Amino acid sequence: MTDENEKAGHRNRLAKEDSPYLLQHANNPVDWYPWGDEAFNKARLEDKPVFLSIGYSTCHWCHVMEHESFDNDEIANYLNEHFVAIKLDREQRPDLDDIYMTGTQLMTGHGGWPMSNFLSADGKPFYSGTYFPPANFMQLLQQLTEVWSNRRNEVLAQADKMAVAIEQYTAAKSNNAQLGDLLTLAVDELHGRFDAVNGGFGDAPKFPNESQLGVVMTDYQRTGNEQSEVVLRLTLDRLYQGGICDQIAGGFHRYSVDQHWLVPHFEKMLYNQAQLLSLYAKAYAVLGDQAYKRVALEIAEYVLRDMCSPEGAFYSATDADSEGEEGLFFVWSVQELEEELPKEDFELAIELYGVTENGNFEGQNILHLGGSLEEYAKERGLDFDTLLLRLATIKKMLYTKREQRVHPLRDEKIITGWNSMMVSSLATAATHLDKPTLLDAALCAAEFLWEKHWHDGGLWRISLNGHPSITGNLEDYSAFTEATMMLYARTGEIKWLDRGLSIIQQMNVLFWDEDEGGYFLSHIADAGPLITRPKSPMDGATPSANSIAISALTQCWLMTRDPTIEQKLNAAENAFSGLLTSSPSAFSYMVTAMQSHLHGQRDPIQFAAEGKIRAILSRTDDGFTLDLLLQEGWHVNGPDAVGELLPTAVLDHDDVIYPESITRKLPFMDEEISLYEGHVSIAIPSPCWPITLQLQACDDIRCLAPEQLLFTKIA
Secondary structure, three states: OHHHHHHOOOOOHHHHOOOHHHHHOOOOOOOOEEOOHHHHHHHHHHOOOEEEEEEOOOOHHHHHHHHHHHOOHHHHHHHHHHOEEEEEEOOOOHHHHHHHHHHHHHHHOOOOOOEEEEEOOOOOEEEEEOOOOHHHHHHHHHHHHHHHHHOHHHHHHHHHHHHHHHHHHHHOOOOOOOOOOHHHHHHHHHHHHEOOOOOOEOOOOEOOOHHHHHHHHHHHHHHOOHHHHHHHHHHHHHHHHOOOEOOOOOOEOOEEOOOOOOOEEOOEEHHHHHHHHHHHHHHHHHHOOHHHHHHHHHHHHHHHHHOEOOOOOEOOEEOOEEOOEEOOOOOEOHHHHHHHOOHHHHHHHHHHOOOOOOOOEOOEEOOOOOOOHHHHHHHOOOOHHHHHHHHHHHHHHHHHHHOOOOOOOEEOOEEHHHHHHHHHHHHHHHHHHOOHHHHHHHHHHHHHHHHHHEEOOEEEEEEEOOEEEEEOOHHHHHHHHHHHHHHHHHHOOHHHHHHHHHHHHHHHHHHEOOOOOOEOOOOOOOOOOOOOOOOOOOOOOOOOHHHHHHHHHHHHHHHHOOHHHHHHHHHHHHHOHHHHHHOHHHHHHHHHHHHHHHHOOOOOEEEEHHHOEEEEEEEEOOEEEEEEEEOOOOEEEOOOOOOOOOOOEEOOOOOOEOOOOEEEEOOOOOOEEEEEEOEEEEEEOOOOOOEEEEEOEEOOOOEOOOEEEEEOOOO
C-alpha cells in the first residue's frame, strides 16, 4: 500500500522528519502532522479535535493499523476532514508517551501500541484506546465527530477531568515515610508473584522484568536468601532456554505471548539486550553458572555484530515482521534444517531444539531448548565440550543461512538513554566476565555520545544518519551519567567523572523539582502543549528515569562524597518514600540503587576515602586479588602499623599475602611509618565470604576516619 500511495502522489509532511517511525507514515493519505505547535494551532483555528496516534517503528500492530486504516483512502479522507491528525514516535518523546499512556490506562484499564488518543486543542484527552480494526475505527471517528459537534461541553469536561487525573497519577506525590527495609519488602512481594513452574512473575504475556530480577539478585547477593536464588535460577534458565531467546544469533525478543517463554513477540529492543546482558553477567559472577556466562557473551556478540553503527554506537531495535509476516525471519521448517545441516548435525538440532513437522508457530518451528545443555550431555553420555563445539558449528551454519533471508526492519536511531544503558552493561559485563574488549566497546560508544550528542552544555536524545534531533529528557541525562560513572569506576580516567558531573549539573537545572524533590521527565521548553510534567518513578520495560537518576547520584556520591550530591539524593529518596514503602517492587531499580547509599557498598568495585581510593576484587588463578588504587598524594597504612594508626587488613583471614610496604616520615608524625601508595595488590588465596577490608587513608596533612569495605561472594 505504501508504494501505491507514493505512486498516487501521497506525500505528507512527515517526509521531512528524521524518525523512522514517522517516515513509515510519510506516504499515507492521512494529512499527518508531527507533534508541535503547528498542529494544535490548526486545531484551534479550525475548531477540530486532535487525533494523536503514538507508536514506534518496530511495532507489529502499528504496522497492521497503518495498512488497514491509515492507508485506507476513505478513512484517511474522513480523518482529514474532521480531525487534525498527529503522529508521534514514542521513542522520541517518552514523556508524552507516558502522559497519554497513563490516560489510556485510566480510561480503558489497559494500554499498548499503537495508542489512539483523541484530544482537545490544548492537548487534553477525552477518549483513548489502542489498536482498532478499520470498520471499528471508522465507526469510532464518526461517533466522536458527532459528540464533538453536539455535546462539546461534555467532551471538554471529560478532557479536563482526565488531565487532572493524569497530573495526579504521574506527579507521584505521596506522604513522606520511613524507608525501612525496602529490599526485603520488595523481594517478599516478588516471591509472592513468582511462577514456580515457568519462572518470572505472573501469567502471559510474560516480560523479562529485568529490574525486578535485579532486585531479587541484589537480595541474594546481600543476604543469601535461598528463595531468591530459586527465583533467579529458574527464571534465568527458562528465559535463555525459551523461544524468547534467539537461539541462533543471541539476544532476546521483547516478550513472550505465552507463559512458557516459547512464542515471542519477535521484535528485539536494545534496552532489553542491555538489561539482560548486565543481569546474566552478574548472575554468572554471583551464582557461578557457566551457562549464564555463555548467554551474556552471546548477547554482547549479537549487539556488537548486528546492532552496532560504524561509529560504535548502537541502533535501537529490529522489527518483528519481515515480508509482511511476523516472525518469518526467525522460524524454521524441518526441511530447511535438513537441507542446510549435515545428517548428524541435523539430527542433533532436531532433538535439541524441539523441532517437529507440525511446528510450534503457524506450522513452523521456533527453536528452543528443553533444558540445560549440561543436562542434555549428561543424559546422553556426550562430552560436554564436544557438544558445545558441535552446537557452535550448527549455529554458525544456520546464522549464515538466515542472513540470506529478507531482514526485518532495523531502526537505526541512536538513542542516548538506551545507548547509555548498553554502555553501562558492557562495562559491567567486562568486569564480571573478564572481557576487556567489552569495556573497549563501551568506551567507544560513550565517546560517540559525548562527541555527537552532548552539545553546548546539553544532550540530544536521538541521532539518525549523523543528524541529531530532539532535546534530551531525564532518561538520557540520568542514563548517560550512570554510564560515565560506570566507566570511571572501571578505568579510573578522571574525564568520565568530570563529564558525569557536568551532565548532573545540567540535569538538575532542567528537570529538578525545587518544590517537591525528584525529577520531571521533560523540561518546560519542549514544543506543543504539555498538560503536565510527569515524574512517573515506577519501572516499566526499562527502569524509570527517576530510578536511574537515583542510581547515578548514588554512584557519584560514592566516588566523591560530595555533600551537594547527597543532598539531592536524600531529597529524591524522600520525595518517593511514601510510594516506595507502599509498593516497593514497583520501584525495583530504585530500591536496588538505594542499597549502596543506605546500607553500604557490596560490589566488586568500591570506593573509599571520599573517592580517593578504588578497591577492585577479582578472581585469579590462585584465588582472589584485592587491588587498591590510590590517587597521588594519598596513602594507607601498612599491615604492621601500630599505635593510633589503623593497619590495612583483610579481617578474619590468616592466609592473606600483603605486598611489601614502604616507610616514610609524614609532616605530622614524629617517626617513620609503614604505608602503601599508588597501586597495592593484596592476594587472598582462600577467601572466607564476605571479605572485609579495613583501611585508613591519609595525605600529608590529615588522616580520614577508618573505614571498612565489605565484598560479597563472586564466583
